[in-house]
Amino acid sequence: MIKAMGYATSHSFSRLRPIEFEREEAGADEVEIDILYCGVCHSDIHQAENDWGNTVYPCMPGHEIVGRVTRAGANVTLHKEGDLVGVGCMVDSCRSCEPCRDREENYCEGPNSWLATYNGPMKPKAKARTHDNMYRRDNTYGGYSNAIVVKEDFVLRIPAAIPIEAAAPILCAGVTTFSPMRHWGVKAGDRVGVVGFGGLGDMAVKLARALGAQVTVFTTDRDKLAEAEKLGVDAVLEGDRKAYEALESSFDLILSTIPEKHKVDPFVTLLKRDAAYVSVGALAQMPGWNHQEVIMHRRTIAGSLIGSIAETQEVLDFCAEHGIAPEVEVIPIQEVNEAYRKVKDEAVRFRYVIDMASLKTEMVEAQAA
Structure with a gap:
């Protein structure tokens, strides 16, 4: 298992706070990614605050992820250690329904639909109540963390022509x-x-x-x-x-x-x-x-719902070719709650991007304490 840390919230009314957790090591067709930057999307706020009524807690947002491959599984051919890569809103799908066969995974019609980078499958399995009166089901933790493990064909190549921190919002916006x-x-x-x-x-x-x-x-x-x-x-x-x-x-x-x-x-x-x-x-x-x-x-x-993996790679390449990049403001993760407030107040232009070096510093300090 991989020891990890990230920022998550436990209730719709709670602030994001650091938590320690574990991720499974990369399987044969997966890659492990050291997260460098993660964009702050308005959807992150909606999900963290349960505005859509489907949030799984603890909720660790983040689906605009840019990082470097630190380990590739034995069968991985698309990426190698050291590659600069991205992960968007999806990390898997059923792969067998008509949309998936048409390479439109974002419209997956499988039993659970596509697997979101955080908050689990779009169509979760039956809910079950626990003693604390919260609903539990399969969950996934997103990019407000130091590392992530993803199937190789749901990982994007980041063109060198795009500034690393500016590439993050392209993966969703x-x-x-x-x-x-x-x-x-x-x-x-x-x-x-x-x-x-x-x-x-x-x-x-x-x-x-x-x-x-x-x-x-x-x-x-x-x-x-x-x-x-x-x-x-x-x-x-x-x-x-x-x-x-x-x-x-x-x-x-x-x-x-x-x-x-x-x-x-x-x-x-x-x-x-x-x-x-x-x-x-x-x-x-x-x-x-x-x-x-x-x-x-x-x-x-x-x-229209986000875009397919192929379209995400296409827009990354298109932005590199045409010199397009979003306007971003880079922040440490310790300021993410204030960033949420400003996004809701429409007081930011245009996208916050979290520098995950700030989280890694926090991890070192926590280990030393």
């Missing part, structure tokens, strides 16, 4: 916005709308621009208008009726990156015939929309 652009065929000359201008919105803008699209950002934050324009895109304040009227039936794709419940209706009329409004940020139940506006122009209201 990058592929989450890139996947629907690929699926709906965004190409040069298309018009793409991006609703929300946080971590996902920033990546969506940069990727759409690199694909040759004309981009418009919709934001509720007046201060972000100028920041969007610095990236060479148009920006509209949500609720600006005149601006919305001028944009009716003009977008080939609108991508919503907002992580909370929000109104869809204002954006439906902005879509061209056969165009799609795609939500990638909010898992909450959304308000309804005007079906007449959808039907009359054969518009689509859709969703």
Whole structure:
């Protein structure tokens, strides 16, 4: 077994605190990874605070992991010791259902669906109550830790052209916005709308621009208008009726990156015939929309879930080729609770990334005590 340490929470109302735990050593088709950086995703906060009602405690978040391979199993051919690698939202899937056979593991239809990097399988086995009145089931611990062990084909290659710390958010924010652009065929000359201008919105803008699209950002934050324009895109304040009227039936794709419940209706009329409004940020139940506006122009209201392993590698390579990287602020893990507060208060631009050297220092101090 591998002795490990990470930051986890034991209740929806608790702060993240250091805990010691063990990981199994790499099997024949697995690699052990020394974690260097881990991004802080808004999903981490939702999961830690049980906003979706499915959190397994202790909950150790982190699914934007960058590190180096320290050991490769006997049958591993894709990675070797010393390689710089990444791990995103998934660490395994059923491998036998139709989506898995189509290399779309993120839509795995197996008995338990895909295995998340933390919080266990998407479709957990039957729940069982314990004496402490908490539900227990299979769990996984994520990247807010010093090490992780993952199946080799769920590990990504990090291109040298991407700064190590900036590569972390690409593993979630990058592929989450890139996947629907690929699926709906965004190409040069298309018009793409991006609703929300946080971590996902920033990546969506940069990727759409690199694909040759004309981009418009919709934001509720007046201060972000100028920041969007610095990236060479148009920006509209949500609720600006005149601006919305001028944009009716003009977008080939609108991508919503907002992580909370929000109104869809204002954006439906902005879509061209056969165009799609795609939500990638909010898992909450959304308000309804005007079906007449959808039907009359054969518009689509859709969703997209992260991206496949192949798409994640593709977006990493695409970012390296086009010089794309998210805006990040590197923090020690001891500041992660304050980072959560700032993310919830929308007081950070754009993504926090944890430097895991700070955790390793804490481990040394704990061992010496």
